[in-house]
Amino acid sequence: ELGVSLLENPMGDSSANIEEAITAFEHTLNIWTFKIAPVKWVATMYHLAIAYTDRIQKDRTENLERAIDIYQTILETISQRAMPVKWATVTGGLADAYQKRVRGNPSENLEMAINCYQEAIQLFSEIEKPIEWAKNMHNLGIAYQSRITGDSAHNLEMAIDSYQQALKVFTYETTPIEWSSCMNNLANK
Numbered sequence: 001e002l003g004v005s006l007l008e009n010p011m012g013d014s015s016a017n018i019e020e021a022i023t024a025f026e027h028t029l030n031i032w033t034f035k036i037a038p039v040k041w042v043a044t045m046y047h048l049a050i051a052y053t054d055r056i057q058k059d060r061t062e063n064l065e066r067a068i069d070i071y072q073t074i075l076e077t078i079s080q081r082a083m084p085v086k087w088a089t090v091t092g093g094l095a096d097a098y099q100k101r102v103r104g105n106p107s108e109n110l111e112m113a114i115n116c117y118q119e120a121i122q123l124f125s126e127i128e129k130p131i132e133w134a135k136n137m138h139n140l141g142i143a144y145q146s147r148i149t150g151d152s153a154h155n156l157e158m159a160i161d162s163y164q165q166a167l168k169v170f171t172y173e174t175t176p177i178e179w180s181s182c183m184n185n186l187a188n189k
Contacts (some may be wrong), residue, residue: 003028004047007054013056015056022051034077042086045074046093052098061102068097070178080123088123092114092136099143107148114143126169131178134169137162138182160186 003024006017025048032043064105071094080087095116101109117140123132141162147155163186170179 003044004007004049007047007051009016017066018051018055019057022048025051026189033153037085038078039083042074042078042090045070046086046090047095049074049090050098053093053100059178063127064097064101066102068101071097083137084123087130088120089132091123092120092132092139095136095139099146110147111149113145114140117143124162125168131175132168134166134175134178138170138178138185139167141182141185145188 002187003021006021006024011018015121025044028044029041029048032040032044041047047110049067049070052070056064075087075094078087078090095113098113098116099110110186117136120136121140125134126133141159144159144162147159163182166182167179167186170176172181173177
């Protein structure tokens with residue numbers, strides 16, 4: 001809980017907060033193993049991956065590779081059937097990391113991100129988990145907008161459709177920040 005609080009803390013030095021969060025998560029993982037506390041292990045590993053994705057200190061490339069490794073470790077450990085929401089959440093996080101990835105082929109990284117977002121969207125229900133579903137739809141739109149391969153007109157249509165789908169959930173009244181971001185991306189297309 002300390003690590004999550006530090007990641008979400010809008011006050012103080014965000015770089016220092018992330019470093020403290022990483023330390024807290026790593027200490028926690030010395031106690032919570034998957035065998036002892038599977039749900040807590042998944043949550044801690046997931047937040048550790050977020051911390052590495054957002055990390056300001058040290059090498060950006062290595063931080064993102066560490067985040068990808070953590071997400072992949074989680075997905076290799078849990079089953080989609082046993083923990084579908086956690087699996088989808090982690091898959092969406094992995095997509096975010098691939099979209100930001102510095103190492104490797106940019107086109108392949110985007111394709112990996114698109115595939116991960118599509119997998120996550122299939123498991124998140126628009127009705128049962130609308131915010132998570134919409135976030136992944138919005139991020140899928142960003143990935144299509146940035147896509148290098150394929151037909152550019154088709155990619156544009158896919159991006160527009162993804163944004164429009166997300167806007168079924170993101171409204172000015174309920175999620176104004178997400179709505180604004182999605183509207184901005186839609187307007188840029």
